[in-house]
Amino acid sequence: MSNWEILWSARDQFWSGFLSTMEIFGLSVSAAFVIGCGMLYLLEGSRPRLTVPLRVFIDGMRMLPFLILAYLLYYGLPAFDVRLDAWWSGVGALAVYHGCYFAEIFRGARLTFPPGQVEAAKAHGFTKGKMFFRLILPQIVMQTRPLLGNQLIYALKDTAFLVIITVRELTAAANSLSGTYFIPTEAFIVVIGFYWAVSVVMEIIIKQCGRFSAKRGFDHV
């Protein structure tokens, strides 16, 4: 049997690894997006007691290698009697880590948000919450779309780190096959193909969303 035939016969393992990766990715970036939006909302206030620690937290996360965060959640938390299984540690680490990146992307866009639009909202009787969710956030998301797309690809690639904390995802599948049959090159080439295909599909979707925002004049980023 050639190496490729071995891999073909193990296609179920790849497929279940791929599904697991997609599940982790989908869940964690959705959570990260919500976390990013939530943090932006909290940063809206002018209460330094809240905003200063939040900024420190966001910056702290951005300076931390993702792998170390995953380690900390999986191996470090049990010291505080918090036990998450590998899967939830992985999803949690990805969500918080990329949530901070989302928040930072949004914050940058918020800084250049036209103050006149906020005044117009206030003049029309909007209060903070409705103004944020109906007028500010939608524009910020449209405006930062290319950066968000980029961040999604980072998040996809970071799922591969979770092999270290024993999550059974795509890279773990390749790892185990390459170990069993000693065919690392072919096994990893297959995995690269999967990551690449997902990235390409995401790029296409993000581009399509671009039409929606271009119509509203949001494509000069």
Added chain:
Amino acid sequence: MFEKNASEKAMPETAASRTTAPEQIAVSIRHLSKSFDGVEVLRDVDLEVREGDVVTILGSSGSGKSTLLRCINWLEQPDRGSIHIGGQRIGVNDAGRPMPVRELARVRARTGMVFQSFNLWPHLNVLHNVTEAPIHVLGKSKAEAEAHARELLEKVGMSPKADAYPNTLSGGQKQRVAIARALAMQPQVMLFDEPTSALDPELVGEVLSVIKDLSAEGYTMVIVTHEMAFARAVSDQVVFLEKGLIIEKADPETFFTNPSTERVRKFLERDES
């Protein structure tokens, strides 16, 4: 006057109940003072705007006219003095404390503001710019808000562009949409902050004619402008601000033909030359 307004406050807030009272005061500004970084921008300003009146505020730049206008809906907070809109004090509650945000938003919604730089919300099309606040602030149904918005867009001549996005409109068109958006709140008073100053000269006319139509319909308006001929044509009262003080307050005929202060005479001469 304050007694009368206090009793007004208890009445249900409908457009009808507001307009039936004779000689109702729409906006009352008393002893208003404001400084920015130690520079006094407004000094003890008193101004009353009657229901249905058009008051224009003139003055050179830096005289405090925009600040005065922006105090009316509390976009700027005055240091001293009071502002009542239809008898309801804005910004400060009965206990003399800063108003809770929700209450402030409610009083603000009684005013409609049109900005120099339009400030439309670019992610919403023209129709939704107009319906956004009525639906999400006033709690109107979508159908009701849209029907009203279409009427208003008709009034400002923007019906054909109801589905367009702001980035495809000219400045004059944007400003007309902004006027419809403010009118959709059925405000007690419309505030115009230099509505034509950011427009190409050939687009100024279309916006001024919309405002003129509104004055003919009896809308209460406070307008900061540099358009003298327009001010003369639409105003019931002209106010001249100089270094934060109202130095002239007159009907337009008197103001433009026989002003009582040398400063205003000079200001008008400069405009003619």
